[in-house]
Amino acid sequence: MKRGIQPTSVERFMREDDFIVSKTSAKGIITYGNPIFIEFSGYSEDELLGSQHNIVRHPDMPRAAFKLVWETIEAGKEFFGYVKNMAKDGSFYWVFTHITPDFDSRRNIVGYTSVRRCPKREAVGKIEPVYRQMLAAERAAGPRDAIAAGTKVLVDLLQQTGMSYEELVFSL
Ligand SMILES: Cc1cc2nc3c(=O)[nH]c(=O)nc-3n(C[C@H](O)[C@H](O)[C@H](O)COP(=O)(O)O)c2cc1C
16 A cells, blocks of 8 residues: 555646546545546556545645545535645656535435546646645644644635635636
């Protein structure tokens, strides 16, 4: 698994017409990955299916970002955002992701679907320092208070700009 993978400075770039698609159970266990996901993640389909989606988590991503993801999608809403992911060989790739809940006929959440597109480079350049600040606050706060500290950086930024998180994402 990803434990022990050394992140490298090698970046891989999504092509304009690529879509990285994956589906998970309600608990975030991967149940489907399209060929482009397999290509970018560097894992085989066998390795991906049944794994937690944090298999491609990059250590540069703040924990508070994923808290926001889960809060949003568990509330039955769609999530948009920029994510830095890590492949099996330690290289990284930025994505613009859209995650939606999958419902049964009674509107119970039975899983999630994520479709990722090539991010705007300008947007990556703007979100990267925000994530860096969030991560620094999380590290300074220590494990127990990390998420609160990372969230505060984001909330303060949103307050300064007067935007919601989604408005911020689409303004980048
Ligand atoms: C449909 C779906 C797609 C996800 N895609 C990613 C992804 O591409 N990269 C990622 O790091 N986390 C992704 N996550 C979030 C992970 O489940 C997890 O919360 C995150 O990697 C943080 O892991 P950790 O809590 O073990 O640190 C996704 C979750 C869902 C439900």
